[in-house]
Amino acid sequence: DVKVTQSSRYLVKRTGEKVFLECVQDMDHENMFWYRQDPGLGLRLIYFSYDVKMKEKGDIPEGYSVSREKKERFSLILESASTNQTSMYLCASSLAAASGSHEQYFGPGTRLTVT
Amino acid sequence: AQSVSQHNHHVILSEAASLELGCNYSYGGTVNLFWYVQYPGQHLQLLLKYFSGDPLVKGIKGFEAEFIKSKFSFNLRKPSVQWSDTAEYFCAVMEDTDKLIFGTGTRLQVFP
Numbered sequence: 001d002v003k004v005t006q007s008s009r010y011l012v013k014r015t016g017e018k019v020f021l022e023c024v025q026d027m028d029h030e031n032m033f034w035y036r037q038d039p040g041l042g043l044r045l046i047y048f049s050y051d052v053k054m055k056e057k058g059d060i061p062e063g064y065s066v067s068r069e070k071k072e073r074f075s076l077i078l079e080s081a082s083t084n085q086t087s088m089y090l091c092a093s094s095l096a097a098a099s100g101s102h103e104q105y106f107g108p109g110t111r112l113t114v115t
Numbered sequence: 116a117q118s119v120s121q122h123n124h125h126v127i128l129s130e131a132a133s134l135e136l137g138c139n140y141s142y143g144g145t146v147n148l149f150w151y152v153q154y155p156g157q158h159l160q161l162l163l164k165y166f167s168g169d170p171l172v173k174g175i176k177g178f179e180a181e182f183i184k185s186k187f188s189f190n191l192r193k194p195s196v197q198w199s200d201t202a203e204y205f206c207a208v209m210e211d212t213d214k215l216i217f218g219t220g221t222r223l224q225v226f227p
Contacts, residue, residue, distance in 0.1 A: 004158075031213050033214075033215075035217075040124070040219060040220075041219055042121075042205060042217045042218055042219040042220045043159075043205065043215075043217040044217075045214060045215075045216075048213070048214055050213060058214070090159065092159075094213065096213065097209075097212070097213045102147050102149075102164070102166070102209055102213070103149075103161050103164065104161075104215060106151075106158045106159040106160070107158065108157075108158050109158075
């Protein structure tokens with residue numbers, strides 16, 4: 001069974017703090033993703049990584065950065081948290097599309113509140 | 116840019132009623148199509164997917180979806196819903212990359 005874990009289920013931070021959200025997958029997947037989920041807006045892709053040290057911007061990368069130093073771990077960084085970054089953050093992983101499998105597996109999410 | 120529309124934002128049904136949730140996408144080329152479900156307090160999980168072949172695909176828990184290329188649609192159906200189907204449902208499209216584009220979701224509430 002694929003398992004995607006996220007470091008925290010709930011997080012409360014203050015405006016201006018640097019925030020790290022960690023994601024680990026145990027199935028040797030090439031691809032990893034960070035989304036934010038907001039009511040009425042669905043899931044929006046923040047960043048995507050298709051290999052170690054490789055990253056690609058998604059639809060809403062502003063205010064975020066990512067790091068992928070090891071294949072199994074993908075970190076989302078909020079350099080200076082702001083209240084409009086209060087949201088549910090979901091991590092996902094998948095095999096490369098060339099494998100024929102396109103399913104993304106999701107973690108439980110981190111609900112971040114910025115006050 | 117590719118977009119996905121889910122027309123029903125909130126659907127309320129009684130148990131045993133039939134369900135159809137609409138999904139339309141904008142891309143005209145080859146697409147892979149997905150429905151994901153998020154039960155209260157749980158991970159987002161795959162309900163069903165379409166890559167090619169038979170346009171009527173069956174998923175878990177009695178759900179099915181039909182791909183109609185001419186209408187750019189991939190509607191989700193279930194003939195008889197149960198209280199346990201209460202969840203949020205997301206349609207998603209994958210183009211020729213590994214990235215998914217999600218719709219805004221439909222919240223389904225089923226009452227006994």
